[in-house]
Every structure is written in C-alpha cells, then in structure tokens.
Amino acid sequence: MKIDPTVVRSLPLFERMSDADVDTFLNLASARRVLQGETVFKQGQHADSFYLLVSGRLKVTQVTGDGQQVIVRVVHPGELFGFAVALQRPDYPGTATAVTDSVALAWPSELWAQFIEQNGTIAVSAIQTMGRQLEDAHTRIREMSTQEVERRIAHAILRLSLQAGRKEASGVQIAFPISRQDIAEMTGTTLHTVSRILSSWEAQGLVECGRQKVLVRDFSGLSLLAEGARD
C-alpha cells in the first residue's frame, strides 16, 4: 500500500522535517489498513513494530488477570502508538482495536532507537506525544480519585467531543461508534451506571444518544456538570 507524502507532511510528527528525511522514513514504513473491529496488535504479542495512526481511530485496551477490561487510551490520527520498545518491553502491554476503518504506518521495532538517536525532530515529537499521554493519564487518575461517576463520565464525553467531535445540526457528535460499555471502561464504572446517567442527561436535554452513539447538545451545560456545579 502506498502513502501520499503530502498527507503525512501535515502530521505534527513530520512537519519540521526535510522532504528528504520524510521520504527516508516513508520508504522504511509499511502502510496497513485496519477495518472496524480488527486489531493492529494484541496484548502480550511480541512487539515487532511501532506505529503511527494516519487516519481513523483506535482504542487500546488491557485485560486484567480476572478478565476485566479497561480502555487505557484512545488513539487519534497523527499519534504514535504501540511503542513498547520505548519502554524496553518485548511485548505489547495492551490490545489496539480499530473503532473506525483506519490506516496506520508501521516500522520495525529495531529502527526505534536509531530514529530517536539520529533525528532530533522525531525524538522531540515522540516525547511530546508521551508527555501528552502522561498528562492525560494523570488527569484520569485525579478524576478517578476525587470525583463521583457522573462528573467523570461528563469529562470523558467532553474530551471525546473535543478530540473526535463532528459538528451536526443539533450539536457535536462523537465521530466513531461508542457503546455504554466503552464509556464504562474509560471511566472505571459499569455499563449500567453509564446507561442510567446518559438517560438522565437526555431527559435534561444535555445529550442525545442512541445505539453506539452520543451527541452533545449542550456543551456548556455538560461542562458545568463536569466542574462540579450540582443542580
């Protein structure tokens, strides 16, 4: 599969890089199309590649010993993922599943150290990607420690509508299929609680939702709720 350099150019990772360097990187990469529901890699699998999401959307999940699933991250276009090498791990700590049809670039893990050491731009970008993820993770920890479920769900929905929102006539729609179960796995609760809360929000006119979809009607109303301004 061939990738158009101009598409790639627009991604932050490459924007400060010379044309020649971009070509070098692209020549070493292989592109991969992943259909909705398919996985790029599975938890525990040998980490032979690291990836860049070109288009689409992925979720990265981890399964605990007793079979419970948690969504640790949503991958948006332009982000690096699957860089287990960077953590000096032989295997992937989670499973990456496409929630929409997606395209990813893959490089062999052996090239990671070489990329980072030889190209400062890549190093800085990689660090920024990880930094943003680290902040997200800390935000989530803070929320899970201190906030009740309703506020956590509000934050999660607001974040998704910002990172993956599509403007519609009546509000902002989250641009990929997302189930109650998914939201529960992102906020550390159960699908039952998520369902109850979304229903109550719908009654209040804050959101509109259906099977695998959520549309934010009243962004500022939801923000108030997220910030703890209880009715």
Place this chain on the structure above:
Amino acid sequence: MKIDPTVVRSLPLFERMSDADVDTFLNLASARRVLQGETVFKQGQHADSFYLLVSGRLKVTQVTGDGQQVIVRVVHPGELFGFAVALQRPDYPGTATAVTDSVALAWPSELWAQFIEQNGTIAVSAIQTMGRQLEDAHTRIREMSTQEVERRIAHAILRLSLQAGRKEASGVQIAFPISRQDIAEMTGTTLHTVSRILSSWEAQGLVECGRQKVLVRDFSGLSLLAEGARD
C-alpha cells in the same frame, strides 16, 4: 554546590555517555539540596527548570479545584522530573515535595530541546523514563477501575517496598516517612479506610506499622492478597 561526576556516572541517564559529555552537562547544571518537607517547585509556578533527582525521595502532588490532593508520582533517585517543557507547558502541573532530605540537579528549561536533539542518549533515556511512568500510570488506572480498595493499597505498599525498601530484621521497611493520608492519596481512598485496613493487616501479621512508617513482614502473604486470593 558541587556534584561528584562519579556519583552521577552511576545513574542510568548518564551511563552510556562519554566523560566529556557528562562534564558538559554537569557544568550547565546547578545542584540543589532540598530538606524534608520543602518543595522543589509548586503547582502552577512558571516552569523555568527541569530536574534530575540525585538522592532522596520526592512526592509529586496535584490539588484539584475543590481542594482535594492526589499524589500522582513518587520520584526515586536517578529519575527525571519537572520536565513540563517536554509537554509544552509553561507551568508545572504539580508540586514536588521532599519526603526525605534530597539532592537534585537543575537545568534551565531552554536547554531541554537542545539536549534532546543533540544527544541521542539523553533522548532515549528521557523516553524510557516517561515510558515507565506511563506504564505506572496505566497500571494505577487499571487498578482503580477494577480492584477494591484493599487490593489497591496492597499493590501500592508492595510497589513502594520494592522501589524504596530497606531490609530490616523483621521485614522490609519503606525508607521514608509515609502517613495514612499519603497512602490514601496514592490509592484514591480516605485515610480512615487505610487506617482500618492496615490495622487488620497488622492483626494478621502481614505488616507492622507506626506513625509515618510501614514495614512489610510477610511479602508473599501481601502479594497473595494483592492478586485477589481472598482469605
């Protein structure tokens, strides 16, 4: 304050670097002694430096809008911290407080990009540090999502005893003063619950504890508990 290059050499960050390069880095750094209870930087403060902990131990806390505190990280010797620059943030997202007398090296934030771009070794180390932190954060998220308080506390105590344990006659002591409140802020619960659980563990002979101290007597017993093998 002067720093001995041989001390620094033993840290992973510098171990693959040439003597000349180590000197260059040390000449640009300023060393800072931080006494127990003092802060290296405060949440919201302008991020003018990034740091490396040479000795001692720090906790990094965040305070939420409504005044609740959360410990987002414990910094152990040899680790980078306060690299807000890397996240393209003008300010520190948390407060770093010494829990034991500590020594840290500080570099001006402006040097970060230069360090990373020019020295591949530093870049790879920085990425590994962040990667490890990211994994820790994901582990914590997973635990908070799926495990009950007792198991979370068990995991936290085990982790601390591995990362900061000092062998004593009757077990492994956590090598810095740690209160019930601290443990609560690390596991997303209240000091009351922590106190109750530690008391019950003490009765079972798993730990021994006093004011600001915890000693693990039965590591494997506690591990069993952490893994969910209920009595």
Place this chain on the structure above:
DNA sequence: CGCATTATTGAAGGAGTTCAACCTTGGTGG
C-alpha cells in the same frame, strides 16, 4: 510539658454495583 499532628475506631448513610428481567436495533440468511 503542652499541643499540634497523626492515627484509631464506632456508627450511620449513600453512591454505585450487582443481579435480574426485559426491551430495541440492525444485520443476515432463508
């Protein structure tokens, strides 16, 4: 020695889970 900080423990209450039953939706194969 006095007092602030830290810790313990009981009792009451509540937010959210668990269990259970039922309803909706949309894809697919007869």
Place this chain on the structure above:
DNA sequence: CCACCAAGGTTGAACTCCTTCAATAATGCG
C-alpha cells in the same frame, strides 16, 4: 424482503463497600 436473533441498551430492587461524621487516643516536637 422480512423474520429472526445476537449485540447493545434500559431500568427496578437489593445489597455492600466505602465514605462521612464524630469522638478519642497516641506520638513526638518545640
């Protein structure tokens, strides 16, 4: 083309783990 059924969603009721409130005790610093 539409009937069927699996996957996703809703909602009630019971229960429980943990928090919150409250009061008292221990520890160690100045």
